[in-house]
Structures are given as structure tokens and as C-alpha cells.
Amino acid sequence: MQYSIKAAAMATGVTEGRLRTWERRYGIPQPNRSASGHRKFTDDDLYVIRRMSALIDSGMSAGEAADAASTEGPEQRPEPVTPQRANPLVDLFVQKAHDIDEGWMVRVVRDSVFSSGWAPTMERVVFPSMRRLNRDWGEARLSIAHMRYAMETVRALLSAETVKLGPVEQPRGTILLASSEDDEYDLAAMALNLLLRLVELKVYFVGRSVNCHCLIEAAKQLSPDAIAIVGTRRASPGNVNRCARAIVASRLPSQLFVGGSVLTRRDAPQIPGVHLPQSLVAAAERIEESVAR
Numbered sequence: 001m002q003y004s005i006k007a008a009a010m011a012t013g014v015t016e017g018r019l020r021t022w023e024r025r026y027g028i029p030q031p032n033r034s035a036s037g038h039r040k041f042t043d044d045d046l047y048v049i050r051r052m053s054a055l056i057d058s059g060m061s062a063g064e065a066a067d068a069a070s071t072e073g074p075e076q077r078p079e080p081v082t083p084q085r086a087n088p089l090v091d092l093f094v095q096k097a098h099d100i101d102e103g104w105m106v107r108v109v110r111d112s113v114f115s116s117g118w119a120p121t122m123e124r125v126v127f128p129s130m131r132r133l134n135r136d137w138g139e140a141r142l143s144i145a146h147m148r149y150a151m152e153t154v155r156a157l158l159s160a161e162t163v164k165l166g167p168v169e170q171p172r173g174t175i176l177l178a179s180s181e182d183d184e185y186d187l188a189a190m191a192l193n194l195l196l197r198l199v200e201l202k203v204y205f206v207g208r209s210v211n212c213h214c215l216i217e218a219a220k221q222l223s224p225d226a227i228a229i230v231g232t233r234r235a236s237p238g239n240v241n242r243c244a245r246a247i248v249a250s251r252l253p254s255q256l257f258v259g260g261s262v263l264t265r266r267d268a269p270q271i272p273g274v275h276l277p278q279s280l281v282a283a284a285e286r287i288e289e290s291v292a293r
Contacts, residue, residue: 002032006288008041009198010281011117012049013161016200017170019049026066028052050114057164093129097150098142105153118161119280122191126154130187151187158190162197171202173291174224176254178215179208180231180262182239188260188280189230195284201292212243216250225291226255228276231262241269248272255290259283 008031009016022028029045041049048069055065089108096104112121133147177193179186186208193205204222206215219227227247231240240262247256259276262268274290276283 003041003046005031005039005041006199006285007281008039008046008049010119010195010284011046012053013113013118013165013194013198014049014053015165015168015198022049022052022062022066026063028066028070046117050117054114089125090128090132093125093150094132094136097129097133097146098136100146100149102149102153105150106157109154109157118158118191118194119284122187122280126187130185151185154187155190158187158194162190162194165194165197168197168200168202170200172200172293173226173288174202174204174222175226175228175287175291176204176206176215176219176222176224177228177230178206178210180229180235180240180260181209181211181243183208183231183235183262185232185234186230188232191280192228192230192259192283195280196287199284199288199292201288212246215243216247216252219247219250219252219254224254226257226287227252228257228259228287229273230260230276231258233261233265235260235262237262237265237268237271241271244272257287257290 003011005016005019008019014022019029023030029041029048031039031041031045034040052062052065052069055068056062060068089112093105093108096108109121109126112125116124130147130151133142133150136142137144137147175196177189177196179189189205189207193203196203204218204224206218215227229240229243231237240258244256244258256273257276258271258273261278263271263275264278274286276286
């Protein structure tokens with residue numbers, strides 16, 4: 001499979017700008033080029049990028065990391081996580097959440113991210129695990145404390161990855177991003193925040209429990225290119241609808257995006273705004289295509 005530089009950034013957690021710098025300075029990666037000159041990355045390229053990033057995080061200089069990553073053979077590389085292999089990781093994460101074992105939960109997520117990237121890990125491991133834990137809580141097989149601890153463990157990993165990226169120095173666009181006001185679960189919004197930053201967009205992520213009036217006031221101050229609201233199935237579609245309509249009524253120049261599984265609920269009204277795909281990568285690409293300069 002071949003990936004554009006945008007897709008490679010989302011899959012590896014390394015920004016487009018850094019990928020270009022590594023290629024220019026260290027010859028890593030060495031993607032093929034299309035007839036029009038666009039970079040085309042392979043799965044092997046993505047592995048080398050992830051490996052170099054991990055070595056730099058461990059304390060190596062970029063030059064040393066480039067040398068080490070480029071000399072590893074294919075036999076040393078873990079197989080990527082595919083949908084067919086996701087269930088064992090979900091089973092393991094859920095079991096360790098029942099045990100309140102932070103170390104193992106972190107290991108499951110990090111190993112999956114290293115082999116497949118953040119978006120596949122969220123969609124194939126984290127989200128299914130959270131649905132299982134929510135079901136177990138509903139059936140009184142674990143407490144709300146267990147489920148919240150697992151969620152906060154993943155939130156901490158996403159936050160650390162976002163902090164590691166640092167500020168976007170030359171943003172190609174700006175987005176004000178929030179979870180639905182009444183939604184406790186903001187992992188999808190946090191993951192979208194990370195993916196948007198990886199394609200060099202500036203994201204003002206205000207998280208959860210921000211009421212619509214405050215969101216609109218922030219938008220008036222920031223004048224972002226876009227406003228995005230993300231809600232899970234636990235969010236109230238009526239609440240999302242009211243906020244979206246209030247944003248439209250405020251006549252802000254920002255484009256409005258609405259995403260998340262709240263859109264799949266049968267009782268969801270006709271919410272205004274551009275509806276984002278359920279796939280994290282597709283949602284990030286939809287926003288990026290609309291606002292990037």
C-alpha cells in the first residue's frame with residue numbers, strides 16, 4: 001500500500017514538516033515519487049519513520065537514530081495490527097482495565113501505535129475496548145472507577161503525544177475543536193486533535209464540558225477557519241443540534257463540522273454543518289481539505 005505524506009504523518013505521529021526535514025538531512029525515509037513528484041510512502045517507510053521517532057525519544061541524536069533505523073532488517077519488524085488481529089488486543093486491554101493495571105494498558109496501546117499508528121489503534125483497539133468496558137459496567141461486572149481509569153490512561157497517552165509535537169509554527173489553517181457539551185467521553189475528539197496537528201493545522205482544543213455560549217465567544221475571539229464539535233453516542237443529539245444551530249445563527253465566518261458516533265443515533269435530528277465520516281483519518285482529511293492553505 002502507498003501513502004501520501006499527509007497519510008504518513010497521521011499513521012506515524014511525525015509531522016509533515018519533520019518528515020521532509022528527515023528526508024533532506026538524513027535520507028530517511030526514501031519514498032517513491034509519483035509522475036507529478038508527490039511522495040508515495042510504503043509500509044516499510046512507515047516502520048522506519050516510527051522506529052527513528054522511537055529511538056530519538058529514547059535519547060539518541062537524530063543522526064544516530066537514522067543510522068540505526070535504516071539498518072534494521074524486515075525480520076526484526078513487528079507485524080502491523082490489522083482488523084483480524086485486533087480482538088486479542090481488545091481482550092487484553094479490557095482484562096487489564098478490570099485489573100486496574102496501568103502499565104499493561106499503556107503497553108497494549110503503545111505497541112499497537114508503534115506497529116500501526118494512532119488512528120488504527122484508536123479505531124481497532126481503544127474504542128472497542130471502551131465499548132466493552134461500558135457494557136461490563138452496565139452489567140455490573142466492574143465499577144465506573146475502573147472504566148474511568150482506563151479512559152484517563154488513554155487520555156494521558158494522547159496528551160503526551162500532542163505535547164511532544166509542540167506548537168505548529170506555520171499553521172496551514174486553524175480549528176476550534178470541542179467535545180459535545182454533555183459528553184463525558186472525549187477520546188475521539190482528542191485523537192482528532194492529534195491527527196489535525198500532524199498535518200500542520202493549529203487546533204484550539206477546548207475539550208469537554210464547554211457550553212455552547214462560551215464556545216461561540218471563543219470563536220469570535222479566535223476567528224478560526226473552522227469549528228468542529230465531536231460527540232459520542234452518549235451525547236445528546238438534541239444538545240449537539242442546538243449548539244450547531246446557535247453557531248450557524250451567530251453568523252461566524254468559520255465553517256462548521258460535526259462528527260462522532262452521535263450522528264449514527266436513530267433519534268439524531270437534522271444537525272446543521274458538514275457531517276464528518278466516522279473514520280478518524282477520513283474526518284481529519286475532510287477538515288484538512290476544507291481549511292488548509
